[in-house]
Every structure is written in structure tokens, then in C-alpha cells.
Amino acid sequence: MTTPASASAVRVLLTGFEPFGGDGHNPSIVAARDAVALLAERGVAAEAVELPCAFADAGPALTAALERTRPEAVLAVGLAGGTAAVRVERVAVNIQDARIPDNAGAQPVDRPVRADGPAALFATLPAKRAVAAIRAVGVPAELSLSAGAFVCNHVMYVLLDAPGTAGSAGFVHVPWDEEHRPTPDTPALPAADLARAVAEAALAALAGGVDLHVPGGTLH
Template identity: 75%
Template structure:
């Protein structure tokens, strides 16, 4: 079976007109295609009830070898490769459907947490080597991004490697001049490099990557 990459990004949320994660996923898919990699980008709704079914439908349709889901992490100045998703939904703001769960599991009775099968340290290394600031992250939050990452890793027929990447605002669409941001081209480059790390196979890099707090 030919290797295929699925990239996902979110629709705008919280009153914004743009979500850089969707643009990064689409541009990364085009970048991968230019390198001969079969890649597709899919838009997910920013809603707890709808995001999971949309993701599962995309997985069933495309049967990807590797999946990199993406979302926006406003306020950060670098790309964050997430290591873990937790079985928790606790929303500071309502989603696009008006849902605001408090301490609700993603899946009742599911594991408390699931680790990315994407080689996260190798992904960070590839992204940094491509000239884009990047870091490992131990929390995908408790909003729809975490919901999607957990759903992805909990899928009954998972891809060989799957994970989640948070991107900052793009310079071209940041909500204010003081908002940390990176050029949109760098965001796309980072997502593409994470996908290539997922396709490589083999163990992750044996290098320190933990945090003290």
C-alpha cells in the first residue's frame, strides 16, 4: 500500500476570521505533494461534538499511513509538538457550537492519557533543522485540540504514526502587532517536516526532551 499522509487543521473559532492551522495544513500538503508524497489536508470543525466524527470520517476515507493534526496555540512564539493527549474536556471558552464542557471525558471509560505515536523528538529536530523554532510540549490543553488528538490516538484502526502539532499565529494574520507569530511559510514547513518524521519509521531520537516544570 502506498504511503499517504493526512493533515488536519481547524476552522476559525472564538470570533477570529482566520485559523493558521488550516492554512498550514493545506500549504504543507501542497509542499509534500511537490516532493512526491501523497498528502491531503482536511478542515475540522472547532466543536467537541462534531470534530471527532469528522476526523474519523477522514481516517476511513483516506486510510493514511501518517497523520499530523494541527491547531492554533495563540500566545506562543514557536511550533509545539505535543507528546500526550488526556481524556479530559474542560473548556475555558465555548466551542463553535456553543458547547462548554467541564471535566467531561473525551471517551467515557477510555485511557486517562494517550501518547503520540509520531516520533516527537525527531519531529522537533527536523523542524528546527528546517529553520523553524520548535519545542516539545506536554499539554495539548483541554479544548478541541486535545479532543482531536485523543480521538486520533484512540482510533480503532490507527495510522502507523500520528500526532498533533500546535502552531502560533502567522505573521500575515495575527490579531495584533504584539501577538507572537511566525511567517505562514514557516508554519507550513514545520507541519510538512513533522509529517516526514512520521513517515520515516523506526524509534524516536534518544535525546533528552523533558521539562523541569
């Protein structure tokens, strides 16, 4: 399912995921769809596409959306349950190592995303600038050096590895939204904040340019 842009050409492609792991909701696709409206208010035509949470199907669905829309920038969004801030991912690794089965029942272990691909690929959006932009609108955000080894990392790798991907591209993990978090103790943010964060990261991707030269590493 897609949330279409206006009649103008799509400048930004946003993706999110269907629910997985037995949950009935996934805030990533909701945030992507809501961000489309926020971007439209700023004169930026965007489209949100829901991807299947399955290793075999997510890549082809993403590739089809890229070929159809040919956007200037791409931001994929996924759920990182248990986190309390939006995480802008910096790197995707060439591995599939699933802790749980995907929605198709597949659970690859120590398998590459692309057999002859590089070990890792870096996001081409200015990740530190995106973090700063999200924080500037009052939403907690941090730079992340690991997108995991599940379907989120798989999609990020496929996105950065896609031939002819124009402009800048990257991946953002969002926490649960407050209305749908699994337990009262699960870290979460308001759904409106998730959408604002995705929109700001998308604008950073669209602007591109040199990233901020500020510390962004972690001790462990």
C-alpha cells in the same frame, strides 16, 4: 473542505481547524493545506481536511477522513495563540475542560473524551525527531507535554484512540502567522515557516521508527 492529493493514494492525512473564538482566520488549516503542496514536491501524496472547532463534531469528521483516506500517517494541526514556536505534542489527556465555548456553543467541564478510555495517550509519531527536523529547516520548535483541554486535545485523543489507525500519528500546535496575528505584539511566524514545519513533522510521522533519546522534559 479538503485539499486533495494527486491521483495516487493518500499517504499522509493532515487536519486543521476552522476559525474559532471570534477570529476570522485559523493558521492551522492554512499550514496544513500549504504543507500538502510541499509534500507533493517531495513525492508524498497528502490531503488536508478542515475540522470543525466543536467537541461533538470534530471527532466524527476526523474519523470519516481516516476511514476515507486510510493514510499511512496522520498529523493533526491546531492553533496555540500566544506561543512563539511550533509545539510538537507528546500526550493527549482524557478530559474536556473548555475555557471558552466551542463553535457550537458547548463548554464541557471535567468531562472525559471517552468515558472508559485510558487517562492519557501518547503520540505515536517520533515527537523529538519531529522537533529536530523542524529546527533543522530553521523554524523554532519545541516539545510540548500538554495539548490543553479544548478541542485540540480532544482531536488528538480521538486520533490516537481510533481503532485501526495505521502508521504513526500525532499533533502539532502552530503559532499565529505574521499576516493574521490579532495584535502587533502577538507572537507569530511567517506562514511559509508554519507550512514547512507541518511538512517536516508529517515526514517524521511517515518515517516512524525509534525516537531520539535526548532530553525533552521541562522543569515546570
